[in-house]
Amino acid sequence: xxxxxxxxxxxxxxxxxxxxxxxxxxxxxxxxxxxxxxxxxxxxxxxxxxxxxxxxxxxxxxxxxxxxxxxxxxxxxxxxxxxxxxxxxxxxxxxxxxxxxxxxxxxx
Amino acid sequence: xxxxxxxxxxxxxxxxxxxxxxxxxxxxxxxxxxxxxxxxxxxxxxxxxxxxxxxxxxxxxxxxxxxxxxxxxxxxxxxxxxxxxxxxxxxxxxxxxxxxxxxxxxxxxxxxxxxxxxxxxxxxxxxxxxxxxxxxxxxxxxxxxxxxxxxxxxxxxxxxxxxxxxxxxxxxxxxxxxxxxxxxxxxxxxxxxxxxxxxxxxxxxxxxxxxxxxxxxxxxxxxxxxxxxxxxxxxxxxxxxxxxxxxxxxxxxxxxxxxxxxxxxxxxxxxxxxxxxxxxxxxxxxxxxxxxxxxxxxxxxxxxxxxxxxxxxxxxxxxxxxxxxxxxxxxxxxxxxxxxxxxxxxxxxxxxxxxxxxxxxxxxxxxxxxxxxxxxxxxxxxxxxxxxxxxxxxxxxxxxxxxxxxxxxxxxxxxxxxxxxxxxxxxxxxxxxxxxxxxxxxxxxxxxxx
Numbered sequence: 001x002x003x004x005x006x007x008x009x010x011x012x013x014x015x016x017x018x019x020x021x022x023x024x025x026x027x028x029x030x031x032x033x034x035x036x037x038x039x040x041x042x043x044x045x046x047x048x049x050x051x052x053x054x055x056x057x058x059x060x061x062x063x064x065x066x067x068x069x070x071x072x073x074x075x076x077x078x079x080x081x082x083x084x085x086x087x088x089x090x091x092x093x094x095x096x097x098x099x100x101x102x103x104x105x106x107x108x
Numbered sequence: 109x110x111x112x113x114x115x116x117x118x119x120x121x122x123x124x125x126x127x128x129x130x131x132x133x134x135x136x137x138x139x140x141x142x143x144x145x146x147x148x149x150x151x152x153x154x155x156x157x158x159x160x161x162x163x164x165x166x167x168x169x170x171x172x173x174x175x176x177x178x179x180x181x182x183x184x185x186x187x188x189x190x191x192x193x194x195x196x197x198x199x200x201x202x203x204x205x206x207x208x209x210x211x212x213x214x215x216x217x218x219x220x221x222x223x224x225x226x227x228x229x230x231x232x233x234x235x236x237x238x239x240x241x242x243x244x245x246x247x248x249x250x251x252x253x254x255x256x257x258x259x260x261x262x263x264x265x266x267x268x269x270x271x272x273x274x275x276x277x278x279x280x281x282x283x284x285x286x287x288x289x290x291x292x293x294x295x296x297x298x299x300x301x302x303x304x305x306x307x308x309x310x311x312x313x314x315x316x317x318x319x320x321x322x323x324x325x326x327x328x329x330x331x332x333x334x335x336x337x338x339x340x341x342x343x344x345x346x347x348x349x350x351x352x353x354x355x356x357x358x359x360x361x362x363x364x365x366x367x368x369x370x371x372x373x374x375x376x377x378x379x380x381x382x383x384x385x386x387x388x389x390x391x392x393x394x395x396x397x398x399x400x401x402x403x404x405x406x407x408x409x410x411x412x413x414x415x416x417x418x419x420x421x422x423x424x425x426x427x428x429x430x431x432x433x434x435x436x437x438x439x440x441x442x443x444x445x446x447x448x449x450x451x452x453x454x455x456x457x458x459x460x461x462x463x464x465x466x467x468x469x470x471x472x473x474x475x476x477x478x479x480x481x482x483x484x485x486x487x488x489x490x491x492x493x494x495x496x497x498x499x500x501x502x503x504x505x506x507x508x509x510x511x512x513x514x515x516x517x518x519x520x521x522x523x524x525x526x527x528x529x530x531x532x533x534x535x536x537x538x539x540x541x542x543x544x545x546x547x548x549x550x551x552x553x554x555x556x557x558x
Contacts, residue, residue: 010355016362018148018407018537019245024358051469059244064364066379067354073362075245077468081151082536083412083487084456086467088151096471 001101007032013093016073018080020059021090023047023072023097033068041102047072050096072097112295112332113138116312119324121145121170121187122162125315129327129342134177136329136340141178142290143170144313145202146189148407148537155259156409156535158197164205172209179215179278186269186280186290193409194284195261196225202281210558217279220272221554224283226260226406230550231543239544243405244362246540257538258410265370265404268551269293275555283551284407286369287313291330300332306374307394308337310367311356318356319346336392338384347387354381370405371547372398401544408539413454414491415531416498418484420505420520426512427519428480431459434510435482441508442500453497458483482520487534498528 004011010026025042027033036042044058051074059073074093078085087093115138118125122145150161160167178185191198203221210217231254234240242248249257261284270293272280282290288309295305308330311318316326319341327342339348357376358364367374378393422428435457443450460481463470484505486497506520 014359015149017243017245018152018540019243020362022358022362026355026358050471052471053469060362062363062365064358066376066381067351067358067364069355069358069364071358071361071364073244079152079245079537080148081153083415083454083485083534086458086465089149092465093469095466096469 001103003098004100004102005098011094011098013090015080015090020073020075021093023074023094025070025097027068030068035104036070037063041104042070042072047074050100109334110300112140112298112300114291114295114308114312114330114332115141115327116291116315116330117141117143117174117327118170119144119313119315119317120147120162122167124166124170124325125327126343127173130173130177132342133327133329134181138183138329140184140186140291140294141174142186142188142312143174144188144287144290146192146194146284148193150192152409152535152537153533155193155195155261155407156411157533158195158259160191160198160201162192167202168205168209171205172213175206175209175215175279176213179217182278184273184278184280184294186273186282186293188269188282188285188287188290190281190283193259193261194224194282195259196223196283199223199281199283206279206281207558215558217558218277219556219558220275220277220280221556222264222268222272222280222282222551224261224264224285224551226262226550228254228257228260231257231260231406231539234543234545241403241542243540243542247538249539249541253538256410257408258535260406260408260539262404262406262543262545262550263370264551265289265547266293266296267547268553270297271548272553272555273297275553277555286405288369295332301334301396303374303394303396304332304337304391306369306396307376307379307391308332310374311339311353314356314359316341316343316346317359318353319348320352321346322352336390338388338390340386340388348389350381350383350389353389353391368399371402372396402547403542404545404550406539406541406543408537409535410538412534412536413487413489414494415485415487415534416491416494416528417486417531418498418502418522418528419524420482420484420502420522420527422480422482422519423478423521424515424519425478426514427510428476428478430510430512431462431480434508435459435505437510438501438505438508441504442497445500445504446497450497453486453488453493455497455501456485456487458485491530495528495530502527
């Protein structure tokens with residue numbers, strides 16, 4: 001098993017609006033990105049499982065070739081900075097993805 | 109070949125920049141100095157309360173350098189989303205600093221001021237005419253929620269800024285603006301391609317953040333040409349690379365290929381990033397696709413009450429093991445003690461060491477920490493009620509006799525005395541919608557000779 005953090009250059013989260021945030025994954029090696037892209041290793045079902053959501057709550061999973069990146073858009077339960085919110089910038093929501101382990105030999 | 113050079117001093121006005129980098133930028137003879145001063149990232153408080161999230165002394169320092177250079181050299185200076193949130197109090201705050209500096213430095217110029225405030229009536233009219241559309245996750249609006257929506261601003265496009273520049277303004281201080289607009293307005297007025305100008309603005313609004321290594325407090329230069337633009341770092345410490353620019357294209361965007369803005373979308377499907385040596389990257393293929401009808405993004409923040417908090421640590425393993433049940437029992441007990449049954453307050457426990465960051469979305473469920481940090485977060489309609497809710501919750505939790513308790517002297521380790529703190533007014537985003545409107549009507553221009 002390989003952790004995403006072993007093949008990713010960047011794994012991060014950030015607000016895209018006060019009501020949504022995005023998870024970005026960027027790869028170091030083209031072959032790793034292609035491995036993920038061709039198999040759609042990361043999809044709404046996986047993200048829903050990692051973030052305790054239903055797949056239809058995942059707003060988008062986009063493979064973006066110019067940056068060898070995957071972008072995932074998620075809704076917030078509580079808007080940024082409203083009572084009960086715990087991450088105003090949405091900057092610390094990436095850890096479940098970072099530690100996610102996948103089965104494969106993406107260059108390893 | 110036509111060329112237009114834009115100098116972006118820093119990611120946010122007030123974040124600072126090395127003077128050496130700025131001088132290097134001036135040596136490249138920029139046609140425009142532009143800076144973005146705003147963001148919704150710091151949350152709803154700043155728009156709602158009319159406060160800047162940047163420090164006055166820091167903004168003053170940046171502005172002194174920018175104004176001095178721009179006026180002396182006759183380079184137009186455009187500041188967007190003044191004061192952070194870009195509403196009336198933020199705009200006034202920024203203009204006051206500009207006037208102070210002009211007097212101190214003995215500078216004379218024509219100042220254009222463009223407010224971006226939206227009235228509740230305008231929004232209501234938009235709702236009635238079916239011209240209002242909620243963005244993902246935003247609440248559904250009706251007449252009542254619009255009336256209570258608090259402070260409202262619209263993100264202006266390039267048109268109001270172009271009007272100010274065409275009127276001969278040397279310095280333009282704009283309220284809330286679409287981030288790239290302050291960079292793209294002048295080159296578009298001069299006939300440069302809107303797709304390239306806006307994409308350049310998208311990158312320059314964060315200045316050197318898109319370079320490698322990235323920095324929010326260093327300058328960057330963009331050179332627009334007929335069929336491409338070139339990005340250039342201004343410090344020896346960093347370079348632009350195709351990867352750093354591509355990575356930035358993803359940043360804070362929902363869909364990296366199609367970036368909607370006022371009047372249309374930036375289509376980056378066919379974009380390419382080319383390393384042209386010397387730490388420079390050439391970008392081409394960015395296209396602007398005008399939309400049917402002109403849509404402006406409206407942001408609103410309304411007051412949600414007042415907050416009082418208490419911070420405490422827990423080191424007792426028996427208590428930690430059952431923390432969630434204990435906190436729910438405490439919540440129920442506190443509700444019984446309050447005259448309104450706790451209906452009018454919002455009590456939240458941030459449990460650091462368990463799920464304080466991710467809440468219900470935290471996938472790690474079985475890990476038990478050896479200590480926890482608890483923030484009791486009480487929000488009520490008035491400060492006194494928030495004090496009461498916070499205080500009762502704190503005292504109930506401190507002495508709560510949970511099942512299996514052995515340590516009977518007190519359940520919480522307080523780092524501070526007093527344990528309870530007033531955190532002031534609390535706001536929440538109330539509007540995040542698109543409104544079909546005229547590009548200029550909401551953004552009147554005021555000209556002042558300084």
